[in-house]
Amino acid sequence: MTGWRLGYIASPKHFVGACGKIQSQFTSGASSIAQKAAVVGLGLGYAGGEAVSTMIKAFKERRDFLVKSFREIDGVKISEPQGAFYLFIDFSIYYGREVQGFGKIEDSESLCRYLLDVGQVFSCNCKWLSIKSYVVISGRGFVQQ
Numbered sequence: 001m002t003g004w005r006l007g008y009i010a011s012p013k014h015f016v017g018a019c020g021k022i023q024s025q026f027t028s029g030a031s032s033i034a035q036k037a038a039v040v041g042l043g044l045g046y047a048g049g050e051a052v053s054t055m056i057k058a059f060k061e062r063r064d065f066l067v068k069s070f071r072e073i074d075g076v077k078i079s080e081p082q083g084a085f086y087l088f089i090d091f092s093i094y095y096g097r098e099v100q101g102f103g104k105i106e107d108s109e110s111l112c113r114y115l116l117d118v119g120q121v122f123s124c125n126c127k128w129l130s131i132k133s134y135v136v137i138s139g140r141g142f143v144q145q
Helices: 013-023 032-042 046-071 108-119
Strands: 086-090 097-099 103-105 134-138
Touching: 046 086, 103 108, 108 134
Parallel strands: none
Antiparallel strands: 086 134, 097 103
């Protein structure tokens, strides 16, 4: 369940045991509201029924639009996400350039600040993933206008 950090596993017993050992070191338990939401979600039937199909279609359209749009920008590198809302984009070709009214875009961190200040687009640098030239942008809340 995206954003609610709730999941489950169905696998051989020995694998579940190993996963349980790892999981116990990272989380303490799912919130009661996440548990109730999961019960409702599982009750939607195979693949979530029509409601989930509609959401999947909308997310795919958003992803396809954003990927196409970023690929049209000279020098920008992007991989098409296969199952996530997040776009990992390499804008490094633009690092070191001056932008009137903003200053120099030194790296992914200053690019994120520029995107927020000028375009009101929230992004995050990927230094924490050791891919310093990339920024990540979520396509989840994007609405094509």
